[in-house]
Amino acid sequence: MLGGYDTARAQTAIEHDDAFVVATADGWTIGSSAIRYTVGFDTGGTLVLRDLRASVDTPSLRPTVQRDGLFRIDGREMSLTRSDTRGFRFNGADTADTGGGVQLRLTFESASDGVRATRVYAAYPGVAAVELWTELVSTTSDET
Numbered sequence: 001m002l003g004g005y006d007t008a009r010a011q012t013a014i015e016h017d018d019a020f021v022v023a024t025a026d027g028w029t030i031g032s033s034a035i036r037y038t039v040g041f042d043t044g045g046t047l048v049l050r051d052l053r054a055s056v057d058t059p060s061l062r063p064t065v066q067r068d069g070l071f072r073i074d075g076r077e078m079s080l081t082r083s084d085t086r087g088f089r090f091n092g093a094d095t096a097d098t099g100g101g102v103q104l105r106l107t108f109e110s111a112s113d114g115v116r117a118t119r120v121y122a123a124y125p126g127v128a129a130v131e132l133w134t135e136l137v138s139t140t141s142d143e144t
Contacts, residue, residue: 014095014102017125021095021104026050028093030104030121034128037121039068039106041090045082047106047119054128069134073113080108080119088117100124114140 013021018033027040027050038051047068052061069080071087078087088108096103101124108117116139122131 013093013104014097016097016100016102019101019123019125019127021102021121021123023093028104028106028121030102030123030130032123032125032127034126035123035130037123037130039121041082046087047080047090047108069117069119071117071134071136073110073115078110078113080106080117088115091116098122101127109139111139114138 013023013028015021020029020031022029024038024040027038029036029038029051031037034054036051036053036055038049039047040050042048042065049066049068053059054061067079071078080090081087082090088110091107091109094105094107096105101122104121106119106121108119109115110117116137118135118137120131120133120135
């Protein structure tokens, strides 16, 4: 059992001291002994915050399902999604041990707009916070 997760139902992607990333059937959880942040795709295919809690045994701090990323490109609202019909198409998930903690990196791409979005989540041992940011990179060779 890692961080309160039954390892028979969840697969640990990476851990550093008590900081970890766990892949589950419906998403990923990143955290430490002090916090859990869970993201995954909803039934419509949009990346959403599924759960946020101080520990496995505490009530959820997430009152409603929230989109986990929203962008405007050329005046259009775009979400991070499983398919590119409504936004960025999911390309894959990677994890890393940063030496002081762990990262979960979810990569998405909008081929029609020539943009790659990487949603990054970082957690550190014993820290009750998860850091979030998005890296946007042009995938076209056009220089403007």
